[in-house]
Amino acid sequence: MTALARKKIAKLERLAELAAVHSKEQGESLWREALKRVRRNPSAIVGASILGVFILIAVLGPFLVPYDPGQIGVGIPFGLEVKEGQAIYPGPNSEFWLGLDHQGRDMFSRMIVGARQTLLVGVVATAIGLTLGCLIGGIAGAAYGLGGKRGRTIDNVLMRFIDMLLAMPSLLLAISLVALLRPSLMTVMIAVGFISVPIFARLLRGAMIAQSNAEYVVAATSLGVHKRKIALSHILPNSIAPVLVQATLTLATAIIEAAGLSFLGLGNPDSSQAEWGTMLADGLFNSRFDYAPHLALFPAIGIIITALGFTLLGEAMREALDPKLRK
Amino acid sequence: MTGKLVEIDDLKVHFPITKGIIFDKVIGHVKAVDGVSLSIGQGQTYGLVGESGCGKSTLGRALLQLTKPTAGSVKLGGVDLTTLPPEKLRAQRKRMQMIFQDPMSSLDPRQNIESILSEGLLAHGIGGNRDGRRALISRTLDAVGLPQWALSRYPHEFSGGQRQRIGIARALVLSPELIVADEPVSALDVSIQAQVINLLDELQNELGLTYLVIAHDLAVVRHISDTVGVMYLGALVEEASSNDLYRRPLHPYTKALMSAVPVPDPLVEERRERILLKGDLPSPANPPSGCRFRTRCPWAKERCAQERPELREVDGHKVACHYAEELSGLLAAV
Numbered sequence: 001m002t003a004l005a006r007k008k009i010a011k012l013e014r015l016a017e018l019a020a021v022h023s024k025e026q027g028e029s030l031w032r033e034a035l036k037r038v039r040r041n042p043s044a045i046v047g048a049s050i051l052g053v054f055i056l057i058a059v060l061g062p063f064l065v066p067y068d069p070g071q072i073g074v075g076i077p078f079g080l081e082v083k084e085g086q087a088i089y090p091g092p093n094s095e096f097w098l099g100l101d102h103q104g105r106d107m108f109s110r111m112i113v114g115a116r117q118t119l120l121v122g123v124v125a126t127a128i129g130l131t132l133g134c135l136i137g138g139i140a141g142a143a144y145g146l147g148g149k150r151g152r153t154i155d156n157v158l159m160r161f162i163d164m165l166l167a168m169p170s171l172l173l174a175i176s177l178v179a180l181l182r183p184s185l186m187t188v189m190i191a192v193g194f195i196s197v198p199i200f201a202r203l204l205r206g207a208m209i210a211q212s213n214a215e216y217v218v219a220a221t222s223l224g225v226h227k228r229k230i231a232l233s234h235i236l237p238n239s240i241a242p243v244l245v246q247a248t249l250t251l252a253t254a255i256i257e258a259a260g261l262s263f264l265g266l267g268n269p270d271s272s273q274a275e276w277g278t279m280l281a282d283g284l285f286n287s288r289f290d291y292a293p294h295l296a297l298f299p300a301i302g303i304i305i306t307a308l309g310f311t312l313l314g315e316a317m318r319e320a321l322d323p324k325l326r327k
Numbered sequence: 328m329t330g331k332l333v334e335i336d337d338l339k340v341h342f343p344i345t346k347g348i349i350f351d352k353v354i355g356h357v358k359a360v361d362g363v364s365l366s367i368g369q370g371q372t373y374g375l376v377g378e379s380g381c382g383k384s385t386l387g388r389a390l391l392q393l394t395k396p397t398a399g400s401v402k403l404g405g406v407d408l409t410t411l412p413p414e415k416l417r418a419q420r421k422r423m424q425m426i427f428q429d430p431m432s433s434l435d436p437r438q439n440i441e442s443i444l445s446e447g448l449l450a451h452g453i454g455g456n457r458d459g460r461r462a463l464i465s466r467t468l469d470a471v472g473l474p475q476w477a478l479s480r481y482p483h484e485f486s487g488g489q490r491q492r493i494g495i496a497r498a499l500v501l502s503p504e505l506i507v508a509d510e511p512v513s514a515l516d517v518s519i520q521a522q523v524i525n526l527l528d529e530l531q532n533e534l535g536l537t538y539l540v541i542a543h544d545l546a547v548v549r550h551i552s553d554t555v556g557v558m559y560l561g562a563l564v565e566e567a568s569s570n571d572l573y574r575r576p577l578h579p580y581t582k583a584l585m586s587a588v589p590v591p592d593p594l595v596e597e598r599r600e601r602i603l604l605k606g607d608l609p610s611p612a613n614p615p616s617g618c619r620f621r622t623r624c625p626w627a628k629e630r631c632a633q634e635r636p637e638l639r640e641v642d643g644h645k646v647a648c649h650y651a652e653e654l655s656g657l658l659a660a661v
Contacts, residue, residue, distance in 0.1 A: 029481055030436055215433040222391055223447035223497070224420030237437050 037320040047312030058119040065109035070272050073104040089292035102287035110274040117275040121258040122251045128193025133200025141205035142231040145212025162198045170195040178266040185268040192257045196250045207239035241321040248314030252307035259303050276302050332537045333367040338399035340389045357612045359385040361561035372538040374552030382561040383541045387507045421451045424498035428510035430490035434482040441478040447501045467500045488519035507539045545588050557581045560619040567644035577646045579624050
């Protein structure tokens with residue numbers, strides 16, 4: 001009897017709690033609801049944790065390193081020397097956790113410092129691609145959706161330009177850009193950003209055209225709202241979700257592509273700056289991969305894990321923002 | 328009645344059908360609205376009925392200039408809307424508002440209710456500052472029976488009926504003269520339909536609004552309208568005062584529509600004869616010659632294929648049928 005009563009009380013309490021949750025004062029916007037869904041998604045939690053650690057390392061990098069990442073022959077005082085001629089590369093040990101690279105520098109310190117370069121390239125490149133892409137795609141989408149016949153012409157011109165970019169293989173485009181502008185950190189970021197422009201432009205344009213047929217756009221027109229305001233305050237906010245998801249996913253590919261450029265020798269020529277792509281190339285070409293595979297393995301793992309983190313978070317965001325998947 | 332607020336004259340809305348890969352070639356037109364003339368008196372309600380695809384929604388949108396008419400004129404209180412330059416038309420929009428069928432898709436999901444309701448006020452510079460707008464909005468919320476706490480909420484947090492009230496409030500807050508309601512209740516529960524229809528009725532009495540109500544539900548239209556127009560394939564086939572039309576339909580199509588409404592009395596329902604229409608609505612891109620209804624009309628004769636019947640006055644109705652007089656006796660028996 002008492003057990004039953006207790007059960008009932010517990011149930012009532014749960015119901016009261018639910019009611020309290022639902023009678024909150026403020027309304028909830030779609031963004032806040034999406035954020036809630038993201039927080040419940042396990043892959044988002046994993047992705048966000050990976051990225052949290054990665055960003056922490058990137059920011060605090062110089063304070064975390066046990067040795068100067070640029071110091072050649074840092075292992076000599078400990079009797080650990082790299083002898084390239086004899087293919088001797090001290091592997092992971094208690095002093096140098098990830099071993100020494102082909103010039104006898106501490107791999108662990110270089111990995112930590114390299115995180116910052118990787119993050120910088122990824123974020124700046126994605127920002128460049130996002131800004132340019134959204135500008136072109138937004139203008140094209142708004143012109144097509146609301147601009148009538150002249151709008152369609154504007155859209156046509158912009159999109160043929162985007163098609164041209166899209167027609168070229170992205171890495172090839174990046175390589176030609178870097179080769180054209182001479183390699184430097186900035187060129188790498190511009191090149192990697194530039195190749196993601198068509199994706200963002202197409203995505204935003206498509207979403208905006210779809211939204212411009214929505215009934216609430218007709219409603220806003222019938223209210224007498226200015227076309228520019230309709231485009232900016234109705235169509236754009238409702239079209240931006242897939243673009244943000246794509247931006248998260250592009251961060252992952254940007255990191256891989258920047259590493260690819262460095263790998264091909266088109267990265268930052270300043271070799272004192274450790275960078276995972278360059279380290280990967282060094283591990284493969286400048287040392288003996290058959291004797292010291294770990295020199296290539298660690299940077300590769302670093303790139304893969306970060307890219308995975310961004311991808312997981314991006315996928316979780318896609319799920320949270322997709323209106324079809326909403327309960 | 329103090330004169331006509333809306334005068335539509337020979338309105339046509341044709342959508343081009345294009346073909347071609349590089350250059351678009353127009354190979355035909357969908358004649359969604361093909362020569363409709365009607366007028367609505369100040370403070371009156373005009374009900375527009377017809378099956379789906381007959382062009383009634385397009386007519387409503389063309390009236391509000393949300394779809395550009397191909398030909399004809401639309402006058403709102405004497406101002407011809409079809410020839411106005413865009414900025415002048417925009418200024419006129421506060422005089423005419425629309426209520427949409429689907430209250431969910433017609434509300435921007437990322438706007439809260441206050442922002443939805445103040446948008447029109449901002450666009451026309453009504454209400455002055457934020458407090459002025461707030462006062463107008465809260466008065467409108469009271470008028471449509473929504474609580475004040477709704478302001479900070481978002482559309483998806485409301486039920487269907489409440490959303491439709493938001494849609495009505497959005498139209499009302501600009502104090503328009505004309506409201507075009509496109510299937511205002513067909514997306515709602517039956518119990519809520521009555522509430523919304525009664526709300527529209529009350530608002531009309533209080534504010535002297537003029538309505539164009541588009542619906543396929545004959546009972547709804549009968550309840551709310553003063554005059555009812557029946558559309559078939561882009562044209563009016565009959566127009567009469569609401570009571571007249573329901574009591575004594577003259578056009579065979581109207582008769583068929585009426586006989587499709589179930590009667591809530593099993594005995595009558597059993598006995599009465601129904602006119603079942605054969606076939607589908609013909610394509611508005613390639614309408615039949617002569618009378619548009621002849622392909623499905625049980626009384627179609629040769630003349631119907633040759634001559635398109637004009638809308639003419641018969642017994643106080645306006646009917647587009649060559650044989651309205653003869654059929655009226657026949658139909659009364661049915």
